[in-house]
Amino acid sequence: MPVTTTRRAIVRVVTGAEPARTPDDLAVESPLVLGLAGEAIATLMRTPGHDLELTAGWLVVESGVRRADDVVQLRQCREDDTDRVHITLAAGVREPRPRAFVTSAACGVCSADVLDLSLLADGPPHTPGFTVPRDVLAGLPDVMRLQQKAFDRTGAVHAAVLAGADGTLGPVREDVGRHNAVDKVVGHALLAGALPATDRLLVVSGRVSFEIVQKAVAAGVAGIVAVSAPSSLAVDLAREHGLLLAGMVRRGRMNVYAGEDLLAS
Missing domain, CATH: 3.10.20.10 (Ubiquitin-like (UB roll))
Incomplete structure (x- = not known):
């Protein structure tokens, strides 16, 4: 079932025009x-x-x-x-x-x-020999963005997805909570018998906090790709467990905070 949206009447204000009452789509919480x-x-x-x-x-x-x-x-x-x-x-x-x-x-x-x-102590490492080309990693947030249907309607939900090193995406999940979107993706993989996801990257639409890395480590993913930056504790936990952590992945640029050895040219 896709995530739920609803409608509310709002007043839209545009410079140079009269305010207009119109319905607007909102994400349900x-x-x-x-x-x-x-x-x-x-x-x-x-x-x-x-x-x-x-x-x-x-x-x-x-x-x-x-x-x-x-x-x-x-x-x-x-x-x-x-x-x-x-x-x-x-x-x-x-x-x-x-x-x-x-x-x-x-x-x-x-x-x-x-x-x-x-x-988290017994979490599996990434698949031996796993690497991801830089250009594939750089394009993952944009590819995920094309499937963020609830965001297109509301502008108010985060997204997450598991992706392969070739850029192939699994099911995209959306939610008002960043961690909820990640849980939905991890839960899908669990119920499908696809954990640990040692040959997959977790792609997220927001910042990376400790809790996101904690969930990634528990799921056994090889790394995390985010459009925003991580916290200090998130970087420390990713380095401790050998994850690739790339943040600020936008318009062909990125910051690699951990696991740079998993990047291929």
Whole structure:
């Protein structure tokens, strides 16, 4: 299901013209409650669409799931006028730590009481011999942009996608939250049996924070490509785990913050 948009009446103001009332497309932001064993464990503010993938991707970091069969069932429903996904995990899979309050669309780790990196320690390295040509990497954000349908309508959503070293893109996912878009992409790969994605690059439409690198490491991707810059902690984590990290990838230019040895001419 594509992400959800809605319409609201606005007043459009253009210099030299009279203000005009007109409908405008907006990205929907609404809560998704995740439940486990009959208890709510998290409330995510997200754009509705691909909610099962979002939940699966969220579990990759929060529970350390690595295979589709780590998740017995994801059941989506509507209860008490709220969208919900009920989770059943396989025996032996660590249950996610309940979040203390609502996780906003701007933050993926805000409501966690600690930053738990223990599940990242055994993350796989990139595929041996993996490299990506510079010109292919430089063009990935523009290729992804062509598939950002919700952004075209609203201008208010982020996007993410997994891409091969030849520039081939997987499914593009969009959401008001950067981390949600990444979770949807990672969740799609998990449910398709495509993790770890050691021969794939994670392409994102915004900046790269610690949480984005954390999700990339958990998914086992070879690197991250972003149109904006990373934070210092994001660079440190990418270097620690051997990821390629390219930011400010625009109009044929880029900054490579980590993993420059994975670039080919």
